[in-house]
Amino acid sequence: MISSEQNVWPAGDVTRVPFWIYTDDEIYRKEQESIYLGPVWNYLCLEAEIPKSGDYCTAFVGDMPVVVTRGPDGGVNAFENRCSHRGSLLALKQRGNAKDFVCVYHAWRHDIKGNLLSVAFSRGVNGEGGMPPDFNVCNHGPRKLRVTTLGGLVFGTLSDETPPIEEYLGEPILARLNRVLRNKPLRIYGGYTQVLKHNWKLYFENIKDSYHSSILHTFFATFKVSRLSQGGGLIVSDSGAHHCSYSLVHQGGADKEFDQEKLRSNMEQEFKLQDKSLLEVEDEFNDDTRAQAVTIFPGFVLQTVHNTIAVRHIQPKGPNETHLKWTMIGFEDDSERLQDMRMKQANLAGPAGFVSMEDGAIGGFVRRGSAAADKESTVVLMGGMSTSSSNSRATEGAIRGFWKAYRSYLGI
């Protein structure tokens, strides 16, 4: 891999993105330091995963393994999943319930908040060995994260400079999140992890790309459910880092632009689902919005499509691999009908999702296509040069917003 030292960002703006940014090892290292360990809110888990005192689950902040715990006071804590002695994992299981975390290697004991409590054989054995007399457990322990919760989501940061999450997101994005979450107790319906063989930024761009959806994903268009021509909008936070795109119920009517473009989805043949129950929708938020995606920099997505609600966590695993951890959710008070609909509509999302399976593959197509293009750039000009919100989704404004924020975090 060419080191980024030899690479400079193409002149001017965020309408050109150099391909080396997706593969460079040095860039990957910088991202870990300046983004994930820096002044951002990293999504950790759902509060519903750790409901009771002593419950814990493991998570990731970039490459850093993290334990998230529910304390006896009901508060949520997060600390690095690394023993303060010589670095072994403290929590070995993905989830569980614990009183404390005793390292398996030499039995150093940590409390539920990640404080080091005691060191095995600290006085030595038979008067020999042991820790120096000035060794104080208070001065040792894994790094702790500052934690915040928002409508049942848990976020963590390692920086003192990260502003409160409401400020971090800004009012318009916060409103689109709260529209779904409404501070109601969440119910977990299930999960899985999609392994993507490409850089995390290609996936984040894909979600912020409101231009591709009804072109690459032809399921809805093929079955005449939704199109780019229906109402909706794109909101980009002032920082550029976060975004929301949404589309309203299809009002019917002529799709002139679609006909002219001769898209795959506009075939003569009339396709109909045999089991139409898949496309029944309950307007659970009472606003005629049929689909919405909210992203929180650097790796969180809350997506609703009809009545399926998915949390996706984008986890970088080296420059050329990304894990996309899906958690399908609903609410504790879901009616039986809504539960059935969420079960069925789960077919729309995920690695086998009618509407989303293509997103798993497209980043790989980009990676393979641009294998020899380190000196070339992408073109991000749809909808102009700005990073502002718009009523049209035929724009790459949210992608430009992402690069604006990204560049300011990395200082490139």
Added chain:
Amino acid sequence: MNDTTTDRTSLSAALAELMEDYARAIDRDELERWPDFFETKCIYKVTNRENVAAGYPIGVIYANSRAMLQDRVMSLRDANIYEDQCYRHLLGRPFITHTDGDTVHAETSFLVMRTMQDGVTSVFATGSYHDVLSVTTERIRFVERIVVCDSARIDTLMALPL
């Protein structure tokens, strides 16, 4: 059904043949045959051990009618975009857990290798089919097929069913 040894042996053989035929339909890209292995009202679900252990109901794929399976085939043929790929199912012997009149409950291990356009063959999924089957003298069909993958990870996408 008499639970005599011969009956059980012939049932076991019949199940094994059905499982092989099911796998052939997918591996040979005869997806249009796939829904016919199921009753009109049926459950087909692909999930993983983690979801099962946690009691989470949702899977990667879920259908509660044969029509939904037919819709999935049509969507794969006409709407979805994915790289051409093929599966190779290797199946264990069906283990009959219990029978209840004409209904048989069985578990079968599977290993599915996937080959992509560039020629790379890799282990795509391993796990166990948890089946409920209706058995008559003419045919055997799935009333329920829960595909429990050992891993919660899926490489890139799952276009073809397991």
